[in-house]
Amino acid sequence: MNTVVANLNIEVIKPTIGAIIHNIDLNALNEQTTQQIQQALLDHQVIFFRKQQLAPQAQADLARSFGSLHVHPIYPSIEDVPEVMVLDSWKQDLRDNELWHTDVTFSKTPPLGCVLQAIKIPPVGGDTLWSSNTAAFKGLPLELQQKLRGLTATHDIRKSFPLERFAHNEEEREKLLQTFKRNPPVVHPVVRTHPVTGEPLLFVSEGFTTRINELPEQESEQLLDFLFEHATQEQFHLRWKWQDGDIAIWDNRCTQHKALFDYGDAHRIMHRATINGDVPFYKEEQQPELAEA
Numbered sequence: 001m002n003t004v005v006a007n008l009n010i011e012v013i014k015p016t017i018g019a020i021i022h023n024i025d026l027n028a029l030n031e032q033t034t035q036q037i038q039q040a041l042l043d044h045q046v047i048f049f050r051k052q053q054l055a056p057q058a059q060a061d062l063a064r065s066f067g068s069l070h071v072h073p074i075y076p077s078i079e080d081v082p083e084v085m086v087l088d089s090w091k092q093d094l095r096d097n098e099l100w101h102t103d104v105t106f107s108k109t110p111p112l113g114c115v116l117q118a119i120k121i122p123p124v125g126g127d128t129l130w131s132s133n134t135a136a137f138k139g140l141p142l143e144l145q146q147k148l149r150g151l152t153a154t155h156d157i158r159k160s161f162p163l164e165r166f167a168h169n170e171e172e173r174e175k176l177l178q179t180f181k182r183n184p185p186v187v188h189p190v191v192r193t194h195p196v197t198g199e200p201l202l203f204v205s206e207g208f209t210t211r212i213n214e215l216p217e218q219e220s221e222q223l224l225d226f227l228f229e230h231a232t233q234e235q236f237h238l239r240w241k242w243q244d245g246d247i248a249i250w251d252n253r254c255t256q257h258k259a260l261f262d263y264g265d266a267h268r269i270m271h272r273a274t275i276n277g278d279v280p281f282y283k284e285e286q287q288p289e290l291a292e293a
Contacts, residue, residue: 008036012044017132017255018238019044026052026062026247034065037249041066041113042196046130046238046250046257053245054117056081056271063115063273070104070111070274073179074161078271089261089268099160100131100232101207102256103274106157108186111252112277118246122266130250130257131237133201136230137191149200149282151190151215153224155208157183187213189282194254202231203280205256231256253277 009022019040024033026049040047054062056078063069069083075092078084104110116128137145163176190212192203204212206228212220240248250257252275 007033008040010040010044013238016135016236017045017130018048018240019046020048020050022050024049026054027058029062029065038066041249041251045132045134045255046248048240049247049249050243051245052117052247054247056084059115059117059247059271060084060273063275066275067112068276070276072104072274073157073183074176083273085272085274087268087270087272089263089266098258098261099207100129100205100228100256100258101160102133102203102205103252105155105188105203105205105208106183106186109279110188110277112275113250113252114248114275115273116248116250117271118242118244119271120267120269121242121244122263122268125260125263125266126268127239127241127262128248128257128259129232129237129239130248130255131232132255133203133231134194134199134254135236136233137200137202139233139236140230145191145200148190148202149284152187152213153190153204154185154187154210154213156185156210157208159210160207185210188280191282192253192280193283193285195278195281197254198283198285199254200282200285201254202227204228205231207256253280 008024011020011022013019021037021040029037037047060069060081060083063083071077071082072085075085075087077086102110103114140148158180161176163173188203190202190204191200193200204224204227209224211217212223215223240246
């Protein structure tokens with residue numbers, strides 16, 4: 001389905017998540033078009049653009065139109081543009097990106113969103129999947145929705161960046177230990193309120209969430225396993241097949257994603273600019289009454 005919002009040509013991928021914006025040059029945006037792109041992101045959670053060529057500084061400037069930018073504590077970046085992170089399959093261990101995750105939830109203020117550009121794409125494989133945590137929450141039984149409201153979960157950087165995989169020498173080990181020290185485990189609500197739309201959404205993911213704090217350990221583990229599987233069902237997610245020059249922008253507050261590591265020794269390079277977010281919160285809302293048994 002194609003729609004035109006002002007001067008944006010928007011092709012909806014799924015009602016729950018995703019849209020492609022056609023016939024636009026991200027190097028030449030005016031204020032009105034930028035605002036329309038920001039609204040499209042709220043409407044569709046992840047938006048895509050084909051055939052773009054953004055220099056690193058231009059990519060950072062595009063991301064900065066959404067807010068201030070974050071510098072990742074582990075992954076390397078462009079030398080002169082530290083806000084643009086480099087994901088290079090020949091230089092880094094990217095296997096954990098194949099876990100479903102919401103970016104940097106090990107921070108007290110996880111990112112608002114990200115701008116990801118395809119620089120070099122394998123001939124086969126390397127797709128990325130995004131899933132809607134808003135739709136996933138709506139898809140839960142009301143009884144479980146109400147149980148989850150008000151619960152909190154711990155998020156830990158060490159779950160996706162273990163020492164044995166990311167510290168190849170003593171210098172890297174010390175650097176990683178210092179990163180762990182600067183980023184201790186944090187607590188976020190299991191159900192988060194989107195700060196702009198006001199919608200409730202699941203805010204747990206396999207990449208960083210380690211436990212639900214108010215539950216016994218075994219119950220927490222079982223419930224998290226269920227939520228991880230539930231939230232990433234096909235009905236809630238899309239799969240994007242990259243082409244060189246593609247750009248994706250996603251709302252990190254209400255989505256999770258994973259990059260498939262199915263391209264063997266082929267080379268995959270992505271550049272990512274990450275937009276700073278705020279402290280996740282849950283705002284109580286009027287709940288529908290459960291039918292009596």
